[in-house]
Amino acid sequence: MTAPALDHFTGFTRALREAGVPVALGQVATFLDALTRIELDRLDHVYWVGRLSLLGAPAQIPIYDRLFRAWFTPREGVRLGRLGEVPPGEEDSEVRVRHAGAPELDAIAGAAPAERAGQRASGAEILRAKTFARVSPGEVQAMERLRALVAEIVPRRLLPRLRLARRGRRIDMRRSLRRAVRSDGEVIRLARRRRRREPRRLLLLIDVSGSMQAQIRPYLLFAHALAASGLPFEAFAFGTRLSRLTPALRERRIDRALAGCAEAVLDWEGGTRIGDALSALLGAPRFRNAARGALILILSDGLERGDPAAMVAGVARLARLGHRLLWLSPLLADPRYRPQTRALRAVLPILGRLHEGSDLASLQRVLERRGRPLPA
Amino acid sequence: VSASERGLPGSIEELQARLAEHAYLVDEGLGAALWLALVLDKPLLLEGAPGVGKTEAGRCLALLLDRPLIRLQCYEGIDAGQALYDWDYARQLLHLRVVQESGQSPAAVETELYTPAFLIERPLLKALRQPEGCVVLIDEVDRADDEFEAFLLEFLSEFQITIPEIGTIAAGRPPHVVLTSNRTRELHDALKRRCLFHWIDYPDPAREAEIIRVRCPDVPERLARGVVEAVGRLRELDLLKRPGIAESIDWARALAALGVETLGRAEIERTLGVALKEREDLERARAQAAALAG
Numbered sequence: 001m002t003a004p005a006l007d008h009f010t011g012f013t014r015a016l017r018e019a020g021v022p023v024a025l026g027q028v029a030t031f032l033d034a035l036t037r038i039e040l041d042r043l044d045h046v047y048w049v050g051r052l053s054l055l056g057a058p059a060q061i062p063i064y065d066r067l068f069r070a071w072f073t074p075r076e077g078v079r080l081g082r083l084g085e086v087p088p089g090e091e092d093s094e095v096r097v098r099h100a101g102a103p104e105l106d107a108i109a110g111a112a113p114a115e116r117a118g119q120r121a122s123g124a125e126i127l128r129a130k131t132f133a134r135v136s137p138g139e140v141q142a143m144e145r146l147r148a149l150v151a152e153i154v155p156r157r158l159l160p161r162l163r164l165a166r167r168g169r170r171i172d173m174r175r176s177l178r179r180a181v182r183s184d185g186e187v188i189r190l191a192r193r194r195r196r197r198e199p200r201r202l203l204l205l206i207d208v209s210g211s212m213q214a215q216i217r218p219y220l221l222f223a224h225a226l227a228a229s230g231l232p233f234e235a236f237a238f239g240t241r242l243s244r245l246t247p248a249l250r251e252r253r254i255d256r257a258l259a260g261c262a263e264a265v266l267d268w269e270g271g272t273r274i275g276d277a278l279s280a281l282l283g284a285p286r287f288r289n290a291a292r293g294a295l296i297l298i299l300s301d302g303l304e305r306g307d308p309a310a311m312v313a314g315v316a317r318l319a320r321l322g323h324r325l326l327w328l329s330p331l332l333a334d335p336r337y338r339p340q341t342r343a344l345r346a347v348l349p350i351l352g353r354l355h356e357g358s359d360l361a362s363l364q365r366v367l368e369r370r371g372r373p374l375p376a
Numbered sequence: 377v378s379a380s381e382r383g384l385p386g387s388i389e390e391l392q393a394r395l396a397e398h399a400y401l402v403d404e405g406l407g408a409a410l411w412l413a414l415v416l417d418k419p420l421l422l423e424g425a426p427g428v429g430k431t432e433a434g435r436c437l438a439l440l441l442d443r444p445l446i447r448l449q450c451y452e453g454i455d456a457g458q459a460l461y462d463w464d465y466a467r468q469l470l471h472l473r474v475v476q477e478s479g480q481s482p483a484a485v486e487t488e489l490y491t492p493a494f495l496i497e498r499p500l501l502k503a504l505r506q507p508e509g510c511v512v513l514i515d516e517v518d519r520a521d522d523e524f525e526a527f528l529l530e531f532l533s534e535f536q537i538t539i540p541e542i543g544t545i546a547a548g549r550p551p552h553v554v555l556t557s558n559r560t561r562e563l564h565d566a567l568k569r570r571c572l573f574h575w576i577d578y579p580d581p582a583r584e585a586e587i588i589r590v591r592c593p594d595v596p597e598r599l600a601r602g603v604v605e606a607v608g609r610l611r612e613l614d615l616l617k618r619p620g621i622a623e624s625i626d627w628a629r630a631l632a633a634l635g636v637e638t639l640g641r642a643e644i645e646r647t648l649g650v651a652l653k654e655r656e657d658l659e660r661a662r663a664q665a666a667a668l669a670g
Contacts, residue, residue, distance in 0.1 A: 024569045030416065037415050038387075045388060048408030056568040058423065058559075058575040159453060173465035177472075181489070185472035185482040279614065289560045313656055317616070 009035060012071045013054060019067060021060045027053055043072055132217055132258040140254075142360045143225040149367050151229045155295055155323055156197040168194030200323050202226055203290050204235040205281075206245070207300030208265055209272035215330045216268075217258075218359045219299050224249050224257050234290040238277030239267040244287075272303055274343070275310025282317055296322040299357055301331050308343035315347045325350075328357025328366060384414050384440070391440065399590045400436050403583060409574040410437055419532050419553035421568060424576030427620010430556035433576075434513030437552055444506065446551070447513045448499040450520035456527065460537055461501045464494045490541035501537055501545065509549035517567075518557040525567055528555075532570055579621065581608055587621060588628045595632045602639035603628045606668045607651060610661060619651045627651045641669040 013028045030053040038045045051064055162170055175191035204226060206219045223235045227249040235245040248260030262268070281287045296318060304311045319325040327347075331337045332354055339345050339354065348354070355366045385391035391414075392407040402410065410433065413420040422430040438445035448459055468489045472482050497505065503512045517525065531537065532553060536546040555571060557563060579587065581604045588600040595603075607624045619627075627650045636643050645665045652658050661668065 022565070024565075026569055030418065030572070034412055034416055037412075044404065045408065048388075048405055049412065051405075052409050052412055052572040052574055055575075056565065056573050057562075061575060174463060177463075177465055177468050177489070180469065180472060181482050181486045185469075185476040187469070282616070283614070285558065285560045286562065317656070 005040075006032070008071070012050070012067065015067055015071065016054060016064065019063050021055065021063055023054050046072060132220070132255070132262065135221065135254045135258075139221060139360065142364065143221055143228075143254075146222065146225040146360070146364055146367070147229045149364065150202070150226055151199075151231060153367055154199045154202065154231055156199050157293060157323070159196045159198050162193035163196050165192055165194040168192035170194065199231050201232040201234065201290060201292075201294035203294040203296045203322065204233070205277075205296070205298045205300070206235065206237045207239070207272065207274070207298075208237045208268055209239040209303075210269040211272065211301055211303050212330070213269050215299070215358060218363070219357075220245075220249075220258055220261055221254070221360060222299075222363050224254055227257075228252070234287075234294075236277075236281060236287075237261070237265045238272075238274065238281075239265075239270045240273050240276070241267055242277045242280040243267075271305050272300075273306035274300065274302070274304050275306050275308070275312075275314055278314025278318060279310060282314060282321075288321065291318055291321040294322045296325045298325070298327045299329075300327070301329050302327070302339070302344040302347070303341060304343040308341070308346065311343045312346045312350075316350050319350050326355055326366070327351050328355045328363065330356075330358035332356035333358040333362065385411060387411070394440060395436050398439050400432065400439065401583060401587050401590060402433075402436065403579060405574065406433060406576060409433075409572060410440070412572055413437070413552060413554070414440070416572070417550065417552070419555060419571040421555045421557065421563070421571035421573050422576055423557045423559050423573070425578070425618060425620065426558055427618075427622050428576045428578055429621050430576060431513065431515055433556075434511060434515075434554040437554060438511040441509070441511060441552065443508060443510045443552075445511045445513060446499050446503045446506075447515060449515050450517050450524070452519055452521060454520050454524055458498055459500050459524070459527075460498050461539060462496045462498065463490075464496050468494050492542065495539075495542075500531055503551045504535065504537060504545055504547040506551065507548050509547075510551045512551045512553045514553065514555045516558060517555050518560045518563065522564070525564055529564075529566055529570070532567075578611060581605065584621060584624060588625055591625050592629050592632065595628045596637055599631055599637060599639060600628055603631065606639060606644060609668050610651065613657075613660060613664070615652070615657045615660065616654045617652070617657060623651045639669060641665050644668050 009032060010028065013023050013031065017023045031050060034049045034053055035046070038049060040046060047068055050068065051061070055061065055064055162168070162172075164172065164175075170193045172191040172193045176187060176189075179189065179191065180187045204223050206216070206223060208216055212219075223245065227233050227235065227246070233246065233249075235249055237243045237245050243265045245261050245264055248264045249257050251257040251260055281291070298315075315325070333356055339348060356362045357366060385394055388404065388407045388411045391411045392402055392404075395402055395407075406429075409420055409422070412418070414437070420433070422433055424430055434445055434447070471489060471494075472485075475482050475485050475488075495501075500512070503510050514528065517528070534546075535550040536544050538544045555567075578584070581601075584607070585597070585600045585604045588595055588603065589597060603624055607619050607627070611618045627647065630647055630650045631639065631643060634643075634647070636647075645662060648658060648661055648665075652661055
């Protein structure tokens with residue numbers, strides 16, 4: 001391959017990396033290897049070769065497309081050959097594609113960080129709008145209790161994998177046979193295996209709309225306690241849109257985790273569109289997977305401003321996907337409260353009942369009421 | 377050695393043409409993916425919505441190479457005993473008893489028990505033992521646990537399996553591997569880096585109509601186009617399970633069997649269950665049946 005061509009192709013992979021696509025060295029090698037097997041004047045083939053060898057997720061395709069257009073717009077009148085078959089002496093005229101310094105690319109490369117910075121700026125505004133008071137020692141204690149409690153009560157499921165056990169339903173033939181050889185071919189005691197139990201996933205959905213203002217902080221503390229319990233865990237906040245909180249909550253220091261959450265959510269204390277948020281959650285296969293077989297906790301007053309039908313359908317599907325769905329509402333703190341809204345009344349048959357969840361203490365009571373592990 | 381000398385298609389177009397002879401229509405992207413997987417000898421990872429023809433791609437490769445296709449369906453909890461090999465314990469025990477009856481000490485013949493004769497082949501071992509090579513389809517790898525992925529990594533990089541009692545079994549001719557994933561969870565980067573990655577989208581309407589016609593020649597062209605249009609509109613609805621290509625084919629076939637020639641609102645309402653498999657989806661689509669008919 002000619003030096004300018006090689007530079008151009010490796011430069012393209014670097015640009016991809018700078019644009020946020022994690023391109024590994026081995027992938028670059030595959031890319032270059034593949035290029036030697038195709039006619040380089042077939043830009044469509046070059047496109048596919050790059051896309052197949054350099055990417056790893058569908059989200060990267062638009063980035064790739066943009067960069068590809070910027071790097072490989074053919075210049076008219078340039079003779080294109082086949083890489084590796086370039087006659088010596090012709091190399092200088094072999095610059096077959098517009099080079100990296102092209103203004104278009106600069107514009108793209110320059111635009112991306114600016115956009116990101118813009119997002120950060122608006123995030124910071126929200127961060128100012130949403131700050132959390134420091135966590136008190138009493139709260140820390142309550143959270144530690146919660147952490148231990150949830151590890152105890154979370155339902156477990158049987159895994160298909162087997163482990164050695166004194167008593168088990170299945171026979172470990174491999175081991176039994178080894179023993180038989182040692183006892184002259186007689187099977188005296190069978191080695192057994194049993195299935196392992198593993199805690200189910202936890203999925204937490206937190207309403208951060210305006211009507212929940214007073215509860216957001218205790219809910220996030222609750223979420224942080226669950227995240228620190230070591231159980232498989234996912235958390236989302238919803239208002240008018242869905243935001244994933246899990247990465248922010250993984251931060252061990254609670255004050256930083258809260259700040260992280262403040263940054264992750266863009267619609268603090270806005271409206272409530274539970275139905276839309278649930279369809280966003282259920283529409284993405286990876287998030288839907290977090291609900292499958294999970295213990296799902298929804299923390300919300302259920303005051304839906306959007307389409308109640310969408311919310312009911314979403315809750316029904318969530319209940320089917322998950323192992324158990326508990327709805328905790330702060331409104332139950334008032335003993336006279338009865339669910340009034342159409343949406344909430346419609347989901348009651350699915351849920352069985354609502355639970356009270358207005359602060360850390362009441363959340364803890366809901367967990368304690370069960371006292372012992374929920375049936376698997 | 378060039379592609380054509382190995383009996384492989386010389387170009388992406390040639391590959392597409394060869395598959396078309398066998399009633400497999402692949403677009404340029406999938407054609408490029410299959411072709412590169414062949415000439416570079418790399419595993420191919422296919423992701424995409426359910427029903428876009430990921431599994432079919434494995435069959436295409438097997439067809440092109442004229443080699444057997446060995447399929448490994450992944451599921452939660454799959455392990456080496458189901459993917460690689462297992463010992464035939466019943467036969468081993470019987471053998472032990474025979475040895476004992478003949479007055480020999482079983483301990484003396486222990487090594488005899490662990491010979492290939494007592495081995496049960498599971499898909500991946502079977503793939504390594506094909507003298508002429510083969511195509512391995514590792515289907516829905518996202519259903520398997522993370523641990524299994526790590527274990528595949530070893531298989532994919534070395535094309536060999538180590539059995540403690542026997543030793544290492546290496547492939548005479550490395551198999552071509554196609555992995556598919558429905559993207560229900562993120563696969564590890566290490567696995568992705570070893571593979572060519574292709575994201576399969578729904579085909580464009582003209583191609584989908586062509587696929588229907590090739591697969592079921594009984595379907596009139598007009599009906600095929602109508603079905604594809606309706607399916608295209610269904611995919612735009614906010615459905616739980618969008619209909620794939622297989623659903624388009626089934627639907628067209630069902631309508632043809634009913635003697636339908638043009639797809640109107642009444643026909644759609646009557647047969648929608650062939651294309652949609654969730655009650656909520658059916659209700660949502662029925663409410664818009666008139667719009668679906670175009």
